[in-house]
Amino acid sequence: MVEVRQSTIINAPIEEVWAILRDFNGHDRWHPAIASSEIDGGEPADAVGAVRHFRLADGGELREQLLALSDKDRRLSYCLLEAPLPLMGYVASIRLKPVTDGNATFWEWRSEFHPPAHRRDELVKLVAEDIYRAGFAAIRNLLGRRDVPTPEARPVPAIMPPGPTSVAPRSIPTPSILAPPLGAKETTRAILVERYGGPDVLQLKDIALPPPAPNEVRIRHTAIGVNFIDVYCRTGFFDLLQPPGVPGMEAAGVIEAMGPAISGLSVGDRVAYACPPVGAYAERRNMTADLLVRLSDDISDETAAASLLKGVSASFLLHEVHAVRPGEVVLVHAAAGGIGQLLVQWARHLGATVIATVSSDDKARIVERLGAHHIIVYSREDFSEAVIRLTAGAGADVIYDAVGADTFAGSLAALAVRGHLVSFGQASGPVGSWDIDRFASRSITLSRPNYSHYTDTPEKLAPHVDRFFAALRQRAVRIAQPVAYSLAKAADAHRDLEARRTSGALVLLP
């Protein structure tokens, strides 16, 4: 979480400044970055709950909701609902105070939000300077102009935003899928994310589909995997997707066209993939051939689409990030989830004692069937205490934790001496900052693996694919029938995934 706090003194009485700022829909009249603004549903602009839907001078669209407004304290607060930038969890407040020995106004504008770590400095600077300080200058300018007597005896014209727009988000080059070369008329239906936000930003659109490049094949998708990483792409938490773009990193289908440089594959081959670049939520797409996996007859399209990314992940988590040995105690969080189900079965197959945590009794029954030795319903029981008890005080040798914020501290507490915490996701939020000195009390090892670093070349990927398919064939792991949604209902799939209403895998069917 970062906090941005900017404050200034405006040489005008507080009533005058507040009259401008309290109009939640009036920012397009003074802030240089805002081109137009309207309140959704025609609510009064000062009604708590009102949502302003506004357009930046560069075309970006945002929605913000008024959370509180007090004329007595001269403060208001609001949060961001949708934006073209990953200002995650952004809540801001404006407050004014009078300066009594000068009839001036103190104005503070502050916010907290959760930027992706690699864009933290850029976003903090943008908010502090291009939004807040530019706003201070604009109000000063606006009030200054009002004080200047106009030479002509006619009404003061509407105030023009001063200066060039400075708040515009980074201009992002349009991806090639949206800019077909001349003469290419083909299109495909796809889920397009035009700005970061909630599930509603997943909209079915027709997009251009150029002919495959020399090293690409065109795939007609038959099933598309839905993964939590797609949520992170949709919200901007990961910048694997830059709007406008198509999410999705996993699918199965049939090759329907090939670039001239392709060898070893044929039109009609059944293939699957689980890798960047994003773009799987589409009826058809072009894809470089390097990382395609050819499917054998005993593996169905739906199984491949539902499990390849999770299976490859489980493979490197259990064999590379931490090589699980027989007799080790392995704790799997969110064990009824997509990767969790695979980790439970596979770790047991490798000879480990498997402790599974789940959020409900229904999910407990699922992981029981998968062979977990011990099951902890963590909504009912403190899981770290339970792990210590189940292991007679020893703790777990390795913990696979994709839950993040809610479980990280407990996981540290549940580890054995020389235990290994593998943090590979943050479904409940980022884990925040930790003082690693305390890890020494039990010589803890921490891993934070990134999918692409284990899978971005055929040499790295192939062993995991082979191992996973072998495990499927040997029935060391089984894939439950995935829950299917039509491609157009991608938003519903995301809602269900984020609300933890699902267990196992989800697929979209074009």
Place this chain on the structure above:
Amino acid sequence: MTKVYVSSVIPAPAADVWKIVRDFNGLPGWAPFVAESRIEQNAHADRIGCIRNFTLKDGGRIREKLLALSDYDLSCSYAILESPMPVENYVATLSLTPITDGNLTLAEWQAEFDCAPGREAALTQQIGNGVFQAAFTALKQRFGR
């Protein structure tokens, strides 16, 4: 309950201003109307509950108790135990807020008290202008404006 509120812009960073005003025993160093001050029973001047016993330049004596002191919020609160002023239940808070634009400080001083009916205006004037504003003006001068 009568309320007084005075605020001012001090031309210095909040940390610098706080160094001066956080010293509960330091009024003689910056408030123009205070002659001398001591903390009773040898307590530390930043200990909650300590009592400052100070003499005004006009000879009046005031005892005030520190109720709160926050180096995070840059604010302190205190209550009057004894004073020549006809006030009761007097609690005041002095707080600083950074003004990032120019590295200045917003200083606020507010008080609430009870008094006899008809005395509000005179007391508000005396406390707001004669005490708080006079002290802020002295602080401003100290930082060179």
